Amino acid sequence: xxxxxxxxxxxxxxxxxxxxxxxxxxxxxxxxxxxxxxxxxxxxxxxxxxxxxxxxxxxxxxxxxxxxxxxxxxxxxxxxxxxxxxxxxxxxxxxxxxxxxxxxxxxxxxxxxxxxxxxxxxxxxxxxxxxxxxxxxxxxxxxxxxxxxxxxxxxxxxxxxxxxxxxxxxxxxxxxxxxxxxxxxxxxxxxxxxxxxxxxxxxxxxxxxxxxxxxxxxxxxxxxxxxxxxxxxxxxxxxxxxxxxxxxxxxxxxxxxxxxxxxxxxxxxxxxxxxxxxxxxxxxxxxxxxxxxxxxxxxxxxxxxxxxxxxxxxxxxxxxxxxxxxxxxxxxxxxxxxxxxxxxxxxxxxxxxxxxxxxxxxxxxxxxxxxxxxxxxxxxxxxxxxxxxxxxxxxxxxxxx
Amino acid sequence: xxxxxxxxxxxxxxxxxxxxxxxxxxxxxxxxxxxxxxxxxxxxxxxxxxxxxxxxxxxxxxxxxxxxxxxxxxxxxxxxxxxxxxxxxxxxxxxxxxxxxxxxxxxxxxxxxxxxxxxxxxxxxxxxxxxxxxxxxxxxxxxxxxxxxxxxxxxxxxxxxxxxxxxxxxxxxxxxxxxxxxxxxxxxxxxxxxxxxxxxxxxxxxxxxxxxxxxxxxxxxxxxxxxxxxxxxxxxxxxxxxxxxxxxxxxxxxxxxxxxxxxxxxxxxxxxxxxxxxxxxxxxxxxxxxxxxxxxxxxxxxxxxxxxxxxxxxxxxxxxxxxxxxxxxxxxxxxxxxxxx
Numbered sequence: 001x002x003x004x005x006x007x008x009x010x011x012x013x014x015x016x017x018x019x020x021x022x023x024x025x026x027x028x029x030x031x032x033x034x035x036x037x038x039x040x041x042x043x044x045x046x047x048x049x050x051x052x053x054x055x056x057x058x059x060x061x062x063x064x065x066x067x068x069x070x071x072x073x074x075x076x077x078x079x080x081x082x083x084x085x086x087x088x089x090x091x092x093x094x095x096x097x098x099x100x101x102x103x104x105x106x107x108x109x110x111x112x113x114x115x116x117x118x119x120x121x122x123x124x125x126x127x128x129x130x131x132x133x134x135x136x137x138x139x140x141x142x143x144x145x146x147x148x149x150x151x152x153x154x155x156x157x158x159x160x161x162x163x164x165x166x167x168x169x170x171x172x173x174x175x176x177x178x179x180x181x182x183x184x185x186x187x188x189x190x191x192x193x194x195x196x197x198x199x200x201x202x203x204x205x206x207x208x209x210x211x212x213x214x215x216x217x218x219x220x221x222x223x224x225x226x227x228x229x230x231x232x233x234x235x236x237x238x239x240x241x242x243x244x245x246x247x248x249x250x251x252x253x254x255x256x257x258x259x260x261x262x263x264x265x266x267x268x269x270x271x272x273x274x275x276x277x278x279x280x281x282x283x284x285x286x287x288x289x290x291x292x293x294x295x296x297x298x299x300x301x302x303x304x305x306x307x308x309x310x311x312x313x314x315x316x317x318x319x320x321x322x323x324x325x326x327x328x329x330x331x332x333x334x335x336x337x338x339x340x341x342x343x344x345x346x347x348x349x350x351x352x353x354x355x356x357x358x359x360x361x362x363x364x365x366x367x368x369x370x371x372x373x374x375x376x377x378x379x380x381x382x383x384x385x386x387x388x389x390x391x392x393x394x395x396x397x398x399x400x401x
Numbered sequence: 402x403x404x405x406x407x408x409x410x411x412x413x414x415x416x417x418x419x420x421x422x423x424x425x426x427x428x429x430x431x432x433x434x435x436x437x438x439x440x441x442x443x444x445x446x447x448x449x450x451x452x453x454x455x456x457x458x459x460x461x462x463x464x465x466x467x468x469x470x471x472x473x474x475x476x477x478x479x480x481x482x483x484x485x486x487x488x489x490x491x492x493x494x495x496x497x498x499x500x501x502x503x504x505x506x507x508x509x510x511x512x513x514x515x516x517x518x519x520x521x522x523x524x525x526x527x528x529x530x531x532x533x534x535x536x537x538x539x540x541x542x543x544x545x546x547x548x549x550x551x552x553x554x555x556x557x558x559x560x561x562x563x564x565x566x567x568x569x570x571x572x573x574x575x576x577x578x579x580x581x582x583x584x585x586x587x588x589x590x591x592x593x594x595x596x597x598x599x600x601x602x603x604x605x606x607x608x609x610x611x612x613x614x615x616x617x618x619x620x621x622x623x624x625x626x627x628x629x630x631x632x633x634x635x636x637x638x639x640x641x642x643x644x645x646x647x648x649x650x651x652x653x654x655x656x657x658x659x660x661x662x663x664x665x666x667x668x669x670x671x672x673x674x675x676x677x678x679x680x681x682x683x684x685x686x687x688x689x690x691x692x693x694x695x696x697x698x699x700x701x702x703x704x705x706x707x708x709x710x711x712x713x714x715x716x717x718x719x720x721x722x723x724x725x726x727x728x729x730x731x732x733x734x735x736x737x738x739x740x741x742x
């Protein structure tokens with residue numbers, strides 16, 4: 001047998017080369033080789049462009065930190081007060097000619113640090129709105145430059161130093177709510193402003209003890225909301241901020257987690273424990289929290305590009321600006337459009353990716369289609385930009401009014 | 402390819418033959434390999450980048466044009482006028498407060514601050530005036546046109562001054578400065594791609610307000626509200642504009658004609674998802690919106706029926722029709738100022 005096989009082998013061997021390697025095998029081999037070479041090349045160039053991009057980002061970040069007061073105004077205030085400071089009739093007071101801008105410098109700094117809500121009278125018109133607090137998203141330097149620029153353009157001028165802002169910050173460090181209308185400003189900070197409409201504190205919604213206990217201790221041995229979302233609803237990496245979201249939106253999302261229309265393995269078991277009344281009460285509770293923002297850009301996104309997407313959109317990709325739906329500061333529009341301001345960037349980017357995946361399953365639904373048109377870099381860019389915004393104001397008083 | 406053993410390679414000719422074959426094989430292999438590679442790359446790109454392709458707006462004319470970016474607005478007095486024109490366009494109720502009698506802004510219908518193709522963009526309008534218009538049967542300058550926009554789309558009859566800006570008001574000059582800048586380097590006289598609103602043919606089965614009600618509930622109500630009154634943000638600012646009722650455009654407006662509304666809706670609504678509705682859905686939604694009451698036609702002297710003859714003959718509109726026992730065109734109460742908080 002052995003010899004047989006050897007002889008067979010011997011007889012066979014000379015023929016082997018005759019069966020030439022078929023051409024397609026060469027094709028595939030060469031194609032693969034080219035592919036490999038290209039990938040290698042690309043990776044290294046991607047590495048290089050990646051590094052370039054990071055340098056560019058670092059410079060933009062640097063530039064943003066040193067942005068002039070007027071640039072800060074254009075980016076932070078113009079969506080509401082308008083580029084020319086005229087405000088919006090019936091909704092946002094003007095800065096041009098305003099006694100608050102004209103008052104002593106402490107006034108504007110305090111308004112910027114804590115925000116202001118409730119009745120206010122400016123240039124003979126009454127307003128009753130919510131201005132967000134910038135104290136947690138702008139540092140003393142930025143606030144000083146901003147305030148100097150606003151007072152230079154529409155007020156008496158003069159320079160406000162970072163040290164002055166720091167003193168003002170320290171002076172009201174204990175404050176946890178926005179200023180209560182023009183009246184509180186006029187009576188506690190600067191009487192030259194004159195008489196302002198009275199602030200009538202909204203009747204507090206009855207403290208909902210059940211909601212508070214679910215939020216901080218949890219329901220029947222289940223997880224507390226605080227264990228993931230933070231004790232003030234501030235969120236953390238990958239877990240969304242809840243403070244200041246609209247109450248209806250929170251309640252509806254909790255229902256969506258329960259019935260699976262928003263599939264999520266983490267929230268589902270938590271939400272399933274809740275009754276309809278719990279959902280409503282929890283919505284009201286988190287909506288009423290005026291928690292400062294602790295979000296920061298964290299995804300190395302191009303923040304300038306993010307600002308462009310949020311404020312102007314991108315015609316070439318058929319993307320309307322985020323704010324044309326989410327409201328001029330990203331605070332949302334009740335009841336269907338959620339707040340996206342000051343949200344955790346990892347959550348925002350992840351959620352956008354998840355929404356994009358829904359595009360095929362829910363054709364015609366709006367946000368999935370828009371998320372689907374964002375590239376990965378754009379998702380990171382816009383998520384990082386949104387993290388720099390002031391948080392949407394708490395809504396308890398507004399609801400009652 | 403080392404065929405030495407097998408081939409009786411004894412003479413020159415045979416070796417040449419072998420070399421020839423080797424060369425041929427290598428050429429075939431190389432060409433095939435490269436082709437395969439190119440093909441694979443193409444396939445990959447097709448799938449990889451397909452999702453990222455933006456849906457370009459439908460072409461409606463021969464020349465395409467892109468207006469300059471906002472950041473290119475010049476400094477100096479010209480820039481100031483352009484910026485103010487843009488501010489009027491976006492924040493009409495504040496910047497032109499005496500002449501605005503509703504909660505709309507120019508940008509409500511001319512999207513992206515008048516830049517978006519197929520929403521009657523201002524760069525295209527600029528290069529097509531002066532122009533003869535059947536609406537008032539004369540040559541119209543841009544100022545005449547804008548006067549009409551204030552009278553009808555902005556319902557100036559309900560404004561503090563009770564009418565549009567008077568002839569020669571700087572509002573016109575600033576708006577025109579903005580349009581002129583938007584049209585920087587646009588060819589004049591030529592028809593530009595994306596000019597005006599989409600011209601949508603009326604489908605076989607016409608339009609129907611009951612079908613429109615269903616389209617509206619499914620695709621529009623989440624933003625414009627079940628009652629069509631739009632929505633405001635926490636500061637009471639109009640984010641989604643009202644489509645009918647006392648705070649919307651009046652019966653004299655171009656949008657009150659079904660063909661204009663259908664074309665606008667098809668290309669632009671729901672916002673961010675333009676061109677997803679069928680033509681039929683766009684016409685039906687337009688019919689639902691148009692068959693609701695709104696401020697009266699400011700040109701009306703006598704009865705609605707007389708005004709139909711005077712100004713609305715030949716239009717596709719619900720003006721003057723009776724729906725659910727109500728004569729459309731009668732107008733709404735004018736609580737506009739009161740409702741502007």
